[in-house]
Amino acid sequence: MSALLLSLPTALRERYGPRKYDHSPCAGLAAGDVCPAVLLPCALPKRAWNPVDLGADGCRIDRLGPGFGFNPSIVRAPPESLAELPPHLRNASYVAVDRFEANSNFRCPAGASVLNENVPSRSRGAFTQSRLHLLDAELRVLASAPVEGGRCVSGIFRVGDSRLHVIGASIWATYVSMFSGCESPRMWLVRVALAFGVSDEPAAVRMNSFGVRRGVARLRAHFEATNVTGGFGLHGVTHDGTPRQAGEHRWSGNLTGPRNAGVLVGRSGAPKYELTDISPKLVIKDGRGGVFSDALAPRSFRGGGDHDPRAMHNSISPLWVEELGLYVGVAHRHYQAGSGSRTAQDPFRYGFSYRHVFFTMRERPNGIVSHSRELCFPTLDGDGEAACDGIQFVMGAFRPTTEIGAPIAFTYGVMDCESAVLTLSLDRLRALLEFTPHGNRSHHSL
Helix, strand or coil: CCCCCCCCCCCCCCCCCCCCEECCCCCCCCHHHCCCEECCCCECCCCCCCCCCCCCCCEEEEEECCCCCEEEEEEECCHHHHCCCCHHHHCCCEEEEEEEECCCCCCCCCCCCHHHHHCCCCCCCCCEEEEEEEECCCCCEEEEEEEECCHHHCCCCCEEEEEEEEECCEEEEEEEECCCCCCCCCEEEEEEEEEEECCCCCHHHCCHHHCCCCCCCEEEEEEECCCCCCCECHHHECCCCCECCCCHHHHECCECCCCCCEEEECCCCCEEEEEEECCCEEEEECCCCCEEEEEECCHHHHCCCCCCCCCCEECCCCEEECCCCEEEEEEEEEEECCCCCCCCCCCCCCCEEEEEEEEEEEECCEEEEEECCCEECECCCCCCCCCEECCEEEEEEECCCCCCCCCEEEEEEECCCEEEEEEECHHHHHHHCCECCCCCECHHHC
């Protein structure tokens, strides 16, 4: 494999230091013998996020913050979920969740993520947590709260890899608990309850280093589970977003997929299936863990073979797009593996040189309909150069409005330190979907 990380051009600001940017996206051949590429042209405007202002290329990338950690997921805020909040917060346009930790890939540069720098250290491993944010129409933070809850939400490792979902009039989340006392690691589905008041958590976990003052009313975010386990099964949620409480043993339980599995929310609004695997097969399971369908993934998704560690993995809960009549998903792989040590010569402690693929899929009959080549996104630290951040991780997708033809926004983490949002017009997304599962040119791109 050719070298991936080369010296930085002078146009980049090198906030993260040398060897942490990727200038050779063609790390291997993908579908139809087409090299991976940087997603260009794509604007990096230095003005407030506006999903309508996409320019002629139908693409823009915006840094999120201040106030964000990394690996964000954003949904439109259902008004009913904000009803118990003070008037100045009831008009929030979006709800977001992110991640922060004390023991990330490396120390974040000043100004990249205040959250990561202030997480209290713990002697035994990484301290990871999620924070929930209310956002205005330009994705600016109005208020934030560390996620609270019992069972799998408690403990020093708490919540990681959260993804938000709107089900009916309620906000739900999937997450992975890294807390070893909670049957870790498992994926859980919980309802998100927002309130305003004084925290009743023990002082040791009130996250005072984030400005959470004891005895002061503030936004509170609670992950509601059952009394039996750390979450609900898919059939424990109705189409209007109400949890089924009768006979909690029947409705409780963890999800069956790995930490990056997705949930397919049907057109009725109810969660229907889990997307547990992308490669070597696209596996969809019903709410009880049974395999609903398992179509073979495109050859390019399977790396060099069915068991290649560089095979594609799922990234988001696929988003239903009515104009396409299909779900839009995202998959990822990384070409480099860190040593696991901060003192090693590797640019990062964990995996890096990420590539993402956009794809469309059906649930019935199951299978991928079209997909893009492998892509990385232009670095936030440049001005549209063909260079990418060494770590980019897409966590979610949402549509800013319900209007026909509305763009799609993809939220992603950068360098395990900060967050960004990639907004694509439907026309640009169609143009990216170049291939069918057999490597042929897709009609979407014609």
